[in-house]
Amino acid sequence: MIRIAIDAMGGDHGPEVVIPGLDKVAERRPDVRFLIFGRHETVMPVLARYPRVEQASEFFHCEIAVRMDDKPSQALRQGRYKSSMWRAIEAVKDGSADVCVSAGNTGALMAMSKFCLRTMVSIERPAIAAIWPTVRGESVVLDVGATIGADADQLIDFAILGSAMARSIFGIERPSVGLLNVGVEEIKGQEEVKEAGRLLREANPKSMDYHGFVEGDDIGKGTVDVVVTEGFAGNIALKTAEGTAKQIGQYLRSAMTRTLMSKIGAIFARDAFRRLKEKMDVRRANGGVFLGLNGIVVKSHGGADDEGFAAAVDLAYDMGRSKLIDAIRRDLETFHGSAGKRDVAGAKDAGSEDL
Amino acid sequence: MIRIAIDAMGGDHGPEVVIPGLDKVAERRPDVRFLIFGRHETVMPVLARYPRVEQASEFFHCEIAVRMDDKPSQALRQGRYKSSMWRAIEAVKDGSADVCVSAGNTGALMAMSKFCLRTMVSIERPAIAAIWPTVRGESVVLDVGATIGADADQLIDFAILGSAMARSIFGIERPSVGLLNVGVEEIKGQEEVKEAGRLLREANPKSMDYHGFVEGDDIGKGTVDVVVTEGFAGNIALKTAEGTAKQIGQYLRSAMTRTLMSKIGAIFARDAFRRLKEKMDVRRANGGVFLGLNGIVVKSHGGADDEGFAAAVDLAYDMGRSKLIDAIRRDLETFHGSAGKRDVAGAKDAGSEDL
Structure with a gap:
């Protein structure tokens, strides 16, 4: 029970x-x-x-x-x-x-x-983890706003917390983990992120499959099961994605109701739009998890x-x-x-x- | 000429x-x-x-x-x-x-x-400015990746550079400027961002209309003409938005080709989809500007x-x-x-x- x-x-x-x-x-x-x-x-x-x-x-x-x-x-x-x-x-x-x-x-x-x-x-610090819908399914993204800034040790903590959560809800034994950065090359990015990457690569923890750096567009692609970042960038990424989804939804609605032809098309494609709406439905991914x-x-x-x-x-x-x-x-x-x-x-x- | x-x-x-x-x-x-x-x-x-x-x-x-x-x-x-x-x-x-x-x-x-x-x-430092399509038109977002981190003075520089650019390309005399943050309340966020906000409010520069803090979802809404942030968060926001747009495009394509009905709908709505595609076309907003x-x-x-x-x-x-x-x-x-x-x-x- x-x-x-x-x-x-x-x-x-x-x-x-x-x-x-x-x-x-x-x-x-x-x-x-x-x-x-x-x-x-x-x-x-x-x-x-x-x-x-x-x-x-x-x-x-x-x-x-x-x-x-x-x-x-x-x-x-x-x-x-x-x-x-x-x-x-x-x-x-x-x-x-x-x-x-x-x-x-x-x-x-x-x-x-x-x-x-x-x-x-x-x-040292708790994180808020979000479930992020991707083209491959769902990923865990953390921290999305519990605290601002994180040093290398804290980023590693987030990686451990996030991969345990991914294992728990996705049933993946060794979830892949990426550190969010501005480039995938080892030489780029915040010092804290580079240091965390080095430590994770060396430690090669059993509980996760450390993938390396990922960029903003990798989140929606589902490149990794767990995306690790500090709370400022994580919160901005989450809200930017929500904003972009709403923006495109608005474009789509206005495009589909503009002409008689597009309105007829919208009737035929009603089921398709319902599926799309479900896919884009933030309710399905509701719930920030304090870890x-x-x-x-x-x-x-x-x-x-x-x-x-x-x-x-x-x-x-x-x-x-x-x-x-x-x-x-x-x-x-x-x-x-x-x-x-x-x-x-x-x-x-x-x-x-x-x- | x-x-x-x-x-x-x-x-x-x-x-x-x-x-x-x-x-x-x-x-x-x-x-x-x-x-x-x-x-x-x-x-x-x-x-x-x-x-x-x-x-x-x-x-x-x-x-x-x-x-x-x-x-x-x-x-x-x-x-x-x-x-x-x-x-x-x-x-x-x-x-x-x-x-x-x-x-x-x-x-x-x-x-x-x-x-x-x-x-x-x-x-002190140059910035890369991007043109970001919004539901109200377009906004200037900077820095999207020239450098990582920025202190309050540098954020103010970015605000001045970005508002001059917005004036130049949008023809708005006094563009509205927002500082990207994790909340709109004055007490929240990175110290540098709070300090920059305080200074901009006090200075009340003639060249811009300082709006206050904005969040990630405000970018696509077009809440302000110019969004100011340091390059790490700015680059992640930009790439996350691009990733989300691609992701939704993929959902839409797969939804529209799944059944005979949705395929018929797609034919009727062809013009609407063309308009949507134009709206989502990153080519229209191509060009990072070094300022x-x-x-x-x-x-x-x-x-x-x-x-x-x-x-x-x-x-x-x-x-x-x-x-x-x-x-x-x-x-x-x-x-x-x-x-x-x-x-x-x-x-x-x-x-x-x-x-």
């Missing part, structure tokens, strides 16, 4: 989207259990309309709900120990849930996750609908079932040696640095 | 693409003159087939041609003073041409351009066809006609004060730092 802690108050629509989303997941997965955290008076009326969710879940009343525009510090001050967001994360910490999902605001969710779960031994903490937290888009939220919960389910956290621990131990090369206290301190 | 220096030996196809490209430009613009640099025995036979280009040009024989895989240092050593690439750039320096176009390799072209033209007083040197150099894609090369020459023509270099000098003087705030010697030294 997979137990998923749900912050029912997160996102632009709260329980009105969260509960119908859970209903879709419960329909597909009979072995799922939800621990739902939220305000009694808001969640209960919705839950009553979804008996399947009601049956598969336990509800916990929380007085406080973190708002979408709360600053991380504000959310921590007001919501620590008692908000639905905090308590959903805490359920992962105390072992009552395998994984947690929230559509709440990213900054607050990351701050609370770091404070509650702490970064793993030998990991590097002592527990997995999945962030759903705040504006996601029930289908999108369900996709994020599905992702959480897959990672819970494959015991991703245990896999990451094993990979880290293998890489760093069982004692952990790094100073543990130092690693813990770094956890709250960018709140 | 606009005089354009052409490196006929650059690109994957050399004069076979360059000369037909020039023919298209000469047809559209009766007041253009070309100074063509290249190997006599390679260029002359092609030139003979294009009398319009022959009439509008002067040819200069150069023994050396820089190869597409030459390292910048190698190209400088072998090709300085005598290669077609060098001599095309030199024509801008000595005033015999208004602007230069080459499809040769970017690293060599930038190294030679810096060595020959030198960076402008008060500019910040004492002369304008336009880099055409190495793989561009004649249409693509012509687009790069058109862009050069527009910038030559609007006397972009003079406009940049005026903007820099207005911003820094007529004496130039920065140490001139220091600025010149920085020019060859990343060769």
Whole structure:
């Protein structure tokens, strides 16, 4: 049985989207259990309309709900120990849930996750991993915005975290890993990236197949299973790709509705366009995964609908079932040696640095 | 009359693409003159087939041609003073041409351009500017890969250079300028970007309308006329957008050829798809512009066809006609004060730092 802690108050629509989303997941997965955290008076009326969710879940009343525009510090001050967001994360910490999902605001969710779960031994900073649709399937891209900048060691951590996630959700034993750079030649790029490349090539870790540098256009090609970058460039790449997809969608719509002929063509090609729309649907790839903490937290888009939220919960389910956290621990131990090369206290301190 | 220096030996196809490209430009613009640099025995036979280009040009024989895989240092050593690439750039320096176009390799072209033209007083580093198609038209994005990293002063230089270019090619008196960041709030992002934002807000330069921070998805939306970023993130954003456009093109083709119905639809919608293809055509936006040197150099894609090369020459023509270099000098003087705030010697030294 997979137990998923749900912050029912997160996102632009709260329980009105969260509960119908859970209903879709419960329909597909009979072995799922939800621990739902939220305000009694808001969640209960919705839950009553979804008996399947009601049956598969336990509800916990929380007085406080973190708002979408709360600053991380504000959310921590007001919501620590008692908000639905905090308590959903805490359920992962105390072992009552395998994984947690929230559509709440990213900054607050990351701050609370770091404070509650702490970064793993030998990991300096958590990362946010995104699932990126490619022409070959899907890839994991990280970090897409947890922190800005990363040194070579942190990039290597991201490579270990990302390849464990790729193994967990794609079922690839030794995922290929590329470092995002401005050229594929060894002499080009940021010093940190070059250094990380050198170290990965030398270490040749068992848990991944280090491919070398990749460029921006390799992400969509699916050149590698895991694309590693620091959070500034990663966030810009992700949003630029989303923007380009929207832009082309807009071109296509305006081209198809301009003349009678193109409108007729659009009718014949309706199924083709539906397939295309599904391919381009960001909802299918909804869910930023916080990696590097002592527990997995999945962030759903705040504006996601029930289908999108369900996709994020599905992702959480897959990672819970494959015991991703245990896999990451094993990979880290293998890489760093069982004692952990790094100073543990130092690693813990770094956890709250960018709140 | 606009005089354009052409490196006929650059690109994957050399004069076979360059000369037909020039023919298209000469047809559209009766007041253009070309100074063509290249190997006599390679260029002359092609030139003979294009009398319009022959009439509008002067040819200069150069023994050396820089190869597409030459390292910048190698190209400088072998090709300085005598290669077609060098001599095309030199024509801008000595005033015999208004602007230069080459499809040769970017690293060599930038190294030679810096060595020959030198960076402008008060500019520390040149930038490469790209023209980015948006849903509202086009925007200028810089730096897309001249150098990695930029401090606040360099980002401000890029803002001045980019807005002068936008004024020159879009005819907007006071182009809007955004700094690329991971969030639009003032508290987020790289320190250098935040500092540049603060300085631009305070200075409120006459030559631009400073908008604030923009995110990756704002580029394609056309939120601002000029997007400013350092070269690592800028290059990744550009290539990611190109990759995403190709990816969606591939989805679309496979969706439209899958069933009989979709194939019929595709026939009816043929004109619509042609329009879409034009919109997505990277050739229309071909041409990276080197800014910040004492002369304008336009880099055409190495793989561009004649249409693509012509687009790069058109862009050069527009910038030559609007006397972009003079406009940049005026903007820099207005911003820094007529004496130039920065140490001139220091600025010149920085020019060859990343060769």
